[in-house]
Amino acid sequence: MLYGIAAATSALLLAAFLAALFRLPALRLGIVDRRRQRPLPLLGGAGVALTTCLVVAAWEWAGVAPLGSEIRRLLIAAGAVALLGLVADVRRVKARFLLGGTAVAAACVVPYGETGFLFGVPAIGWIVVVSLGFKALDHADALAGTVGVVTAFGVGVCAAAEMMDELAVLLSVLAAALTGFLMHNWPPARIGLGSCGSLFIGFVLASSAVMTRAGHPPAASAGVLYALTALVTADVLLVVVSRRLAGRPLLRGGPDHLAHRLRRLGLTPPGAAVLLGVLAFSGVLVGVLVHMGWVSRSSAYWVGVGALIVVLASLRIKVYGPRRQPSFPRRGPVGTSTRLASTQVRG
Template structure:
């Protein structure tokens, strides 16, 4: 227990320090997110990945906090996904590159001997969905990190209940690293997570949950995993429906995510992140209770109902999209000569 606390504290401090140190190199190398009013350095992703991998690997090598083969394989695959995300942050690759690479990594960590082939394939799809969903959550200050911390603690509790100490330690270290990153990402953010950190976080959380639930009944697994990632699912469904209904491309960025619409209702950036973090905690709590057998799997229906109400309610909040942004054409200002001619013509 004492060594676990020491590992988590080390990950928190290391992630906080690395995020600050890597800000200027990220700005100079152009590893930034340009969706904001000013370029946002994506130093947080590399910091979270480095802190998690270094602390977990050192603890395992020293025999202080052994990971075991399952958690070790998961960490290696997660590092590969993080590298894939870093390439995406630098080169702006196409979405299918991220989907394919994440799917290959997920296929390497799913325990098919316990899940079976069909359930294993479904698990691969769910891991990819959660990883990309966390990337989509990185649209507001503090949101992806807050949801990641809440989900990591919930998944760690489930792993500890199954006496999977290696997974529990890895998830605790990840939660601590995300907390250190949040010191720089809370509004107004000075660093972002990027595809590197978001894909890594979603992949590790989803893969750990699948490993923890391996060998149990398929329906119960689906209910528990859905509740664990309910907020991620809500954001993805909201964006897909909003863009389909408005006739826009699914891959074209726009202000139609959860936090964007909550801001339109008058919430502050901090308020939106806190509210969504509390919402995520509700789903994670139900998932943990289902896993422990304290409530029936049917209790997840309340979570599904909440997700449906949230999506439908926020669909009624129209995103603030400028006309020029829809067409992709920025109107040119009229010249002084044209203005004078128009005045003469109108008398």
């Protein structure tokens, strides 16, 4: 108990310090998100990943809490995913490389001995979807961090219930690191997660949830895993369906996420982050209660129904502007192009 509190406190302070420290180098090196109204430095996620790994490794080195082989493998794979995301922050990387690298890392952490190969493959796909879903959530200030904190606490409670103390401590350290980061990421954000931090968070949370549910009935596990990440998966589903209906490329960014649509309804950036955090907490709470056996497994399926209703309602909010029609030069009577000249009145 005392170890967990000390580790979480250390992670919170170190993450807050690194977020402030990395801001200026990110601006000078040009590691920024230029899609926003102002360039936002993106090394905050590197601080979260570095803090999580350092704090957990330091306590193991001190002999206070030795890590098992599964936790070491998880940290190594998550570090590799974070490094891949950092490369994507520094220079442009195609989405298929991010997807493929995350899938390879996920294949290294799935406990096949308990899930079996038949259910291990869907687990890999789910880890990839959640990891990329957290990357997509990083389009708004404080959103990915808030949802990450809520999800980390929920998965940590499930891990503690399974007597997986090392995993529970890892998740508490991650939640504390994200809390320290949010001190600098709350709107208006002074630093962002970037692909490095968002992929790291999603990968650790999804992999930890799979490890926690390993050995349980597959149908019940699917419901719990979905409930724990209902907001992330609902946002992914909304974006995919919206872009398909509009005939837009799936990998092209756009103002079509849940937070964007809430802003269209008049919510402020902090208000959207808080509301989506509350929705994420609702799904996480149901997932934890089902995992503990305190409510029936059908409750997790109702979370899916609620998420589907949110997606369908959000589709009615228009976010795309009219398409631009291609312009062609007009032809004169003799087949030559004519130009439209603007008339100027000179005094």
